[in-house]
Amino acid sequence: MKIITIANNKGGVGKTMNAYQLTCHLANQGHRVLVVDLDSQANLSSTFGVQITRTLIPEWLIGDIGIDEVVVDSQGEGDFHKNVSIIPSSRHLANLAKLLILSEQEIRRTAGRKERLLKKRLSECTDFFDYVVIDTPPMLGDELIMALVASTKILIPTQAQDYSIDGLEELMDTFEIIKETENPTLEFAIIPSMVNKRRKIEQQRMQELAQSFQITPPIRNLVQMQESISNKTPVFMMNKKTEGYKDYQALWTSLDLN
Ligand SMILES: Nc1ncnc2c1ncn2[C@@H]1O[C@H](COP(=O)(O)OP(=O)(O)O)[C@@H](O)[C@H]1O
Numbered sequence: 268m269k270i271i272t273i274a275n276n277k278g279g280v281g282k283t284m285n286a287y288q289l290t291c292h293l294a295n296q297g298h299r300v301l302v303v304d305l306d307s308q309a310n311l312s313s314t315f316g317v318q319i320t321r322t323l324i325p326e327w328l329i330g331d332i333g334i335d336e337v338v339v340d341s342q343g344e345g346d347f348h349k350n351v352s353i354i355p356s357s358r359h360l361a362n363l364a365k366l367l368i369l370s371e372q373e374i375r376r377t378a379g380r381k382e383r384l385l386k387k388r389l390s391e392c393t394d395f396f397d398y399v400v401i402d403t404p405p406m407l408g409d410e411l412i413m414a415l416v417a418s419t420k421i422l423i424p425t426q427a428q429d430y431s432i433d434g435l436e437e438l439m440d441t442f443e444i445i446k447e448t449e450n451p452t453l454e455f456a457i458i459p460s461m462v463n464k465r466r467k468i469e470q471q472r473m474q475e476l477a478q479s480f481q482i483t484p485p486i487r488n489l490v491q492m493q494e495s496i497s498n499k500t501p502v503f504m505m506n507k508k509t510e511g512y513k514d515y516q517a518l519w520t521s522l523d524l525n
Pocket residue numbers: 277278279280281282283284285310405460461462486487488489490492493496
């Protein structure tokens with residue numbers, strides 16, 4: 268079971284977009300995919316047709332309830348949905364840090380440390396899924412740390428702009444610490460996201476990014492990608508000649524997911 272986290276402590280960079288497209292792509296290939304929505308904004312949950320008032324993620328992490336009690340089926344048009352299971356989020360998850368403090372003793376008993384909770388819970392369901400895709404909130408909090416500890420790979424969508432690139436340093440520092448202490452085999456890839464190729468400054472920033480990090484082929488800023496989310500139609504269902512389809516095909520190939 269491969270565990271892929273989409274992360275960036277900056278908001279609006281395409282995390283949820285990439286988590287959605289990745290999940291649908293893998294499910295369409297016949298893989299059984301578990302989506303874990305760790306963002307209290309629950310955008311990914313609602314794109315998969317799931318809206319709940321109160322998430323049970325804290326109870327599941329602590330070990331009070333089993334995976335069968337938190338997981339729900341994804342809803343929507345297309346056969347691929349049958350391969351997608353969701354652990355949905357809700358506003359309530361914004362209090363995760365507080366809820367975990369209240370359960371400190373239980374955490375020590377079941378996982379040792381709170382960073383390891385998600386890893387522990389996911390290790391209990393390796394027989395049921397081929398992939399886990401984790402969407403994360405735009406901050407370096409407990410959700411992101413837990414996801415990094417549990418993951419095989421982290422995908423980092425980044426816009427080719429100054430502030431976005433500056434913000435990467437903080438995330439990469441955290442990545443290095445987790446790699447040294449908890450997860451030595453953790454890999455990462457940076458995905459240039461919402462790129463406008465006609466802007467010279469973005470081209471320049473992309474080149475700079477490529478000098479410091481291994482980057483994947485870019486995903487362009489395209490109206491059809493926004494439509495993909497609002498129509499709940501993943502990019503693999505689009506015409507093969509569209510830019511969105513081509514960009515994502517190149518991305519999956521570079522990540523060895525084709
Ligand atoms: N490649 C793209 N082209 C155009 N719009 C995009 C693209 N990727 C994401 N968006 C849009 O940008 C906004 C932010 O993306 P989102 O995935 O929600 O970011 P995050 O999860 O990092 O906050 C959304 O409205 C989304 O539909």
